[in-house]
Amino acid sequence: MSYTERGVRKGxxxxVGRYIASSLxxxxxxxxxxxxxxxxxxxxxxRQGRVDIVIASFSITDERARDVxxxxxxxxxxxxxxIAAEYADQIQTIPDLRKEEIKVCAAGGSTTERLLTERAIPFEEAAGPPDCRDGILAGRYHAMVSDETILAGFKSQYPDQLQIxxxxxxxxxxxxxxxxxEDEHLRNLVSYFLDKSYRQxxxxxxxxxETAYTNNLGPWLGPAEQPPPLDVPDLVDHDDKVAR
Incomplete structure (x- = not known):
């Protein structure tokens, strides 16, 4: 989803961030x-104004929508x-994750924490998904739970050592x-340009x-279509009306 390779941001x-920035x-x-x-x-x-936009596997929830x-x-x-590939025979079901000898990791502040708590799955909290991945590779954890998009990236980095x-x-x-x-105008503009891409x-x-998905996620997750964004404002992109 997001990584740096030789000083260049990729993912x-x-x-998607570059598309939004260019559109703005x-x-x-x-x-x-x-x-x-x-x-x-x-x-x-x-909330502190350190960034204007966050595009980082940010799940939409009612709780978060009170703050952003x-x-x-x-x-x-x-x-x-x-999971670590060596535990493929031991970890196949949700009850397997509840076993006392299985150590599960989840990123702090993620929706995964609630998901695991609701299913009575004990877990240890880490600063972020990469910390969980590193813990699995180092043998501190047996498994981690996160969005399949993030896990696909980790699997692509360590195809022989990790398994989804x-x-x-x-x-x-x-x-x-x-x-x-408080920035309703920015939200509306971002929503509009997401919808413009969807309509195209x-x-x-x-x-x-489509290019971003094909380049990064398609090889691991298969084909997908962009979902229609919600609450799109009724705006007009005058750039589309100018003769080029």
Whole structure:
């Protein structure tokens, strides 16, 4: 979803961020300031004005919507389980995660915490998904639970050491773009440009969203379509009306 390779930001969220920035008139890498946030910092960073927009596997929930505004969803995903490949025979079901000898990790401040608590699955809290992944690789944890998009990225990095297990948690995660609660205009603009991309995809045109998905998630998760964003304002993009 988001990573740095040789000093260059890459990933699905990063490419969506570039599309949004360009649509808002900030085209070019020199006009974007990338800020790395751990899971628990996302809301605080928006409320303190440290960032203008958060695109970081940010699930839309009623609780979070009291503190930040969301545009989207721009992706619908599901929670899954990542395990060390050597435990493939021992961890296959939700009851397996409840076993005393199985140590499960989850990122602090994530929706995964509530998911695990509601299902009576003991877990240890880490600062972010990469910390859980590193813990699995180091043998401190046996499994972690997070969005399948994040887990697909970890699996792509360590294909022989990690394995994704599909478990019937029965919930979907709608990922949104977070903006400050009081900035209604920015939320509306971001929502409008997400919807513009969605409408273009419905017309059969190749979009920045489709390219971002194909480049980053498609090889691991298979085909997908951009979901229609909710609460889209009735705006007109005058750039589309100007002869080029």
């Amino acid at each position: 699905f969220d990063v490419e 008139g900030f085209e070019g890498e020199q006009r974007i300031e990338w800020v790395t946030l751990i899971t628990e910092e996302r809301i605080t960073a928006l 505004s969301f545009a989207g969803p721009y992706l619908v995903t599901t929670p899954e389980v990542l 297990v599909d478990m019937p948690f029965g919930v979907d995660e709608s990922l949104g773009i977070g903006v400050p609660l 995809s419905q017309d059969g045109r190749t979009t920045a969203w």
